[in-house]
Amino acid sequence: MGKVIDKLAWITIKDGKFLAVRSQGKELFYLPGGKRELGESDEQALVREIKEELSVDLVPSSIHYAGTFTAQADGKAEGVSVQLTCYFADFSGELATAAEIEELRYIDSSDQPICSLAALVVLRWLKDQQRIR
Template identity: 40%
Template sequence: MADLDVVAWVRVVDGRLLTVRSRGRDLLYLPGGKREPGEDDWSALSREVREELGVELDRASFRGLGVIRAPAHDQPDHTHARMACFTASYRGSIAASGEVDEYLYVAPADRHLLAPASESALDLAMEHGLLS
């Protein structure tokens, strides 16, 4: 089975990682999602973040953080997510919209609230010194 190909926005404020809870989901995810056919990383992530949080990412500050692979939550057994993680500044005011019920900033101690790929992204952010 092929990995789910997803992109994620890693946003850290005051030592906490921005996460979202999608409608009907028990765990928290990073803002982002699946690419549509033909989309590059920037196009996919900026579209997903606009749909989920109503803000515009800043292209000039868009930077790759790394790619993680982890079990995909709420998917058939043996399905994994390949998640390309990026940082970027943004314009606008963050607000839950679309399929997102809420957004939360979580500390590393709250990792038990995260889906597996989001836990791996939290570790990646820590490796890059964005969280401690």
């Protein structure tokens, strides 16, 4: 078993598409979220990361587990994988890029070429669940 990068990710869906983000200087889109800091619960870390990246507040009572997905980590050595523990949640505020995020976009299965490997795994699952087109 290689190295696993453990991350939390937020799934929000609108009009048959889900929200993905792209970092400055990168080409591929991924799910917004990030890593837990010491002592944080998944919910606390997700709320903090989404506020930092997208300037919105997740509604804590609406956060619910979606699934855990693993894929090869983009731009990392072979055998380095990323594990995304994904949650659905409602939010308040206006989505706006912040921190290292350069672009946000709602994507569906027609956007596979611009997705990171981990985002592709989630995209296929959402499509199988008939949550996105």
